[in-house]
Amino acid sequence: MMRSSAKPFQCFLIALSTLSLATFAPTAKSEDAVKGLGVEVELVDAGGEPRRLVRLSPEIGQIQEADMIIEMKQQVSLGGAAMPSQPIPAQKMTMKVEVTDVSSDGDISFDFEYTDMKVVDDPNNPSPIAATLEKMLEPMIGSTGRGVVTNRGITKQGEFDIPEDLSPQLKQMLAGMKDAMNRLSSPVPEEAIGDGAQWKVIQRIVANGMKLTQTSTHTITNLSGTGFEMSVEIEQKADPQEIENPMLPAGTKLKLDSLESTGSGKTTISESAIFPASSKVTVHTVSSMSIDVAGQTQKMKTDMTMGMSLQPIGE
Numbered sequence: 001m002m003r004s005s006a007k008p009f010q011c012f013l014i015a016l017s018t019l020s021l022a023t024f025a026p027t028a029k030s031e032d033a034v035k036g037l038g039v040e041v042e043l044v045d046a047g048g049e050p051r052r053l054v055r056l057s058p059e060i061g062q063i064q065e066a067d068m069i070i071e072m073k074q075q076v077s078l079g080g081a082a083m084p085s086q087p088i089p090a091q092k093m094t095m096k097v098e099v100t101d102v103s104s105d106g107d108i109s110f111d112f113e114y115t116d117m118k119v120v121d122d123p124n125n126p127s128p129i130a131a132t133l134e135k136m137l138e139p140m141i142g143s144t145g146r147g148v149v150t151n152r153g154i155t156k157q158g159e160f161d162i163p164e165d166l167s168p169q170l171k172q173m174l175a176g177m178k179d180a181m182n183r184l185s186s187p188v189p190e191e192a193i194g195d196g197a198q199w200k201v202i203q204r205i206v207a208n209g210m211k212l213t214q215t216s217t218h219t220i221t222n223l224s225g226t227g228f229e230m231s232v233e234i235e236q237k238a239d240p241q242e243i244e245n246p247m248l249p250a251g252t253k254l255k256l257d258s259l260e261s262t263g264s265g266k267t268t269i270s271e272s273a274i275f276p277a278s279s280k281v282t283v284h285t286v287s288s289m290s291i292d293v294a295g296q297t298q299k300m301k302t303d304m305t306m307g308m309s310l311q312p313i314g315e
Contacts, residue, residue: 039154040202043189047197047220054188054228055151058108058273062099065313066275067092069120074304089121089130091137094313097275106151108274113144149274153187186218186230186269186276195223209245210256212238227270227277234283236261243289253292257299261285265308279310 071090076083094116101109117137121130145160189199198219205212214236222229238259248254265281282305289300 039187040200041152041154041187041189042200042202043191043193044198044200044217045196046191047194047223049194051192051194051197052223053192054271055106056108056149056153056271056274057106057151058099058102060099060102062273064097064273064275065095065115066310067094067313068308068310069093070306070308072304072306074302076303077299077301079298079300086129087122087125087127089119089127089133091117091133092120093117093137099274100146107148107156108151109146109148110274111144111146113142114140115142117141152190153274186267188218193220193223195220197223209243210238211241212236212259221266226272227268229266229268232265232267232281234261234263234265234281236283236285249293251294253290255290255292257288257290259285259287261287276310277312280307281309282307 069090069092072088074088075085093114095112096115097110097112099108099110103109117140119130119134119137121127127133143160143162145158147158148156150156187201189197193199196219198217201216201218203214203216205214214234216235217233219231219233220228221231236259238256240258241256243254243256245254261283263281263283265279267279267281268277270277285302285304285306287302287304289302291298291300
């Protein structure tokens with residue numbers, strides 16, 4: 001049996017981080033797929049008449065500021081024994097996005113900055129890992145980057161300015177934050193759509209060294225002349241695989257044995273902006289992993305529920 005030490009706990013944090021980032025695409029980068037953009041958009045139902053093309057059309061110089069709050073609850077068993085449930089504090093990330101260019105074919109260039117990141121702990125039930133999470137987030141404040149998204153909400157390019165003096169672990173995390181930002185936009189079909197329209201978005205993702213496939217089903221519940229409201233259903237699957245992550249302690253191996261993830265939410269899109277006007281999604285994930293430290297292996301099972309909300313500042 002693996003002896004209790006800091007390493008299993010650190011592995012637990014890394015595994016939890018991997019799952020949470022995979023859930024909301026944080027450390028996720030799309031692999032090449034249809035048209036080289038890493039995204040497949042399949043129209044299932046065009047919806048009722050009248051129908052129209054949905055395209056993003058922000059103005060150059062437009063600025064969006066929003067808070068993204070991630071909350072999670074989890075139950076973990078290690079080596080077949082249930083671990084004491086620890087409260088995980090919410091993480092609040094404040095983002096600013098500015099449109100810098102709109103090309104003649106509709107590609108939208110933008111700059112972004114994480115202006116603040118903080119842990120929102122419950123004073124009545126403080127988390128023992130709050131301080132650790134706070135330290136992980138602090139160096140990311142002020143991080144900047146840029147990207148290009150099509151007028152259908154499909155990310156074409158993304159860059160993140162990562163300081164050279166950061167540790168490899170933080171560089172890995174910042175690289176993931178870049179792709180989280182890139183994937184906040186919501187791809188729409190090429191065809192004209194109306195109320196009740198439904199489409200699927202398929203993305204092949206690499207999240208903190210873990211490969212998975214995410215399929216989201218989008219259904220319009222209210223279409224106006226300037227945007228729409230939609231419901232979203234999410235499913236994620238991953239095959240058994242070794243997970244390579246520079247944040248793991250030296251000599252440690254982490255293997256994903258199984259993963260099943262489902263979720264749902266609601267999103268409001270304004271076509272005059274590149275990010276959702278608001279969004280709220282909840283995802284439930286059950287995973288099994290094997291942790292090998294110095295030749296000793298333990299099984300870890302995680303049952304986790306995560307919620308993500310995106311809300312414009314000032315609303």
